[in-house]
Amino acid sequence: xxxxxxxxxxxxxxxxxxxxxxxxxxxxxxxxxxxxxxxxxxxxxxxxxxxxxxxxxxxxxxxxxxxxxxxxxxxxxxxxxxxxxxxxxxxxxxxxxxxxxxxxxxxxxxxxxxxxxxxxxxxxxxxxxxxxx
Numbered sequence: 065x066x067x068x069x070x071x072x073x074x075x076x077x078x079x080x081x082x083x084x085x086x087x088x089x090x091x092x093x094x095x096x097x098x099x100x101x102x103x104x105x106x107x108x109x110x111x112x113x114x115x116x117x118x119x120x121x122x123x124x125x126x127x128x129x130x131x132x133x134x135x136x137x138x139x140x141x142x143x144x145x146x147x148x149x150x151x152x153x154x155x156x157x158x159x160x161x162x163x164x165x166x167x168x169x170x171x172x173x174x175x176x177x178x179x180x181x182x183x184x185x186x187x188x189x190x191x192x193x194x195x196x197x
Contacts, residue, residue, distance in 0.1 A: 068085075077165050105136060
């Protein structure tokens with residue numbers, strides 16, 4: 065996300081396009097129950113039971129309910145969340161699809177950022193403030 069935010073800060077990508085890209089990424093996120101079935105950790109009946117509980121208690125997250133019911137451990141939920149995130153394309157891809165930026169521009173911005181953060185180019189945090197006398 066750091067690269068994407070630097071594209072916004074530099075003006076190469078508009079804040080509106082960034083928000084749109086985040087929304088598109090969110091839309092493609094598969095439901096956690098689907099990931100659990102695909103990973104072989106839950107069956108369809110278990111997923112439906114968790115969803116029924118969520119319908120009755122709408123503030124409950126899928127993983128929380130699944131752990132409470134003994135269907136999953138907290139570690140398994142963490143693994144599923146990682147798998148869920150990996151199934152989403154990077155925000156960068158959505159920015160390119162929107163026409164906000166090209167992969168070439170992204171590569172140039174990444175190189176520029178790497179140079180700016182190298183030991184030869186101190187960052188704002190590493191520059192000492194002048195002492196007040």
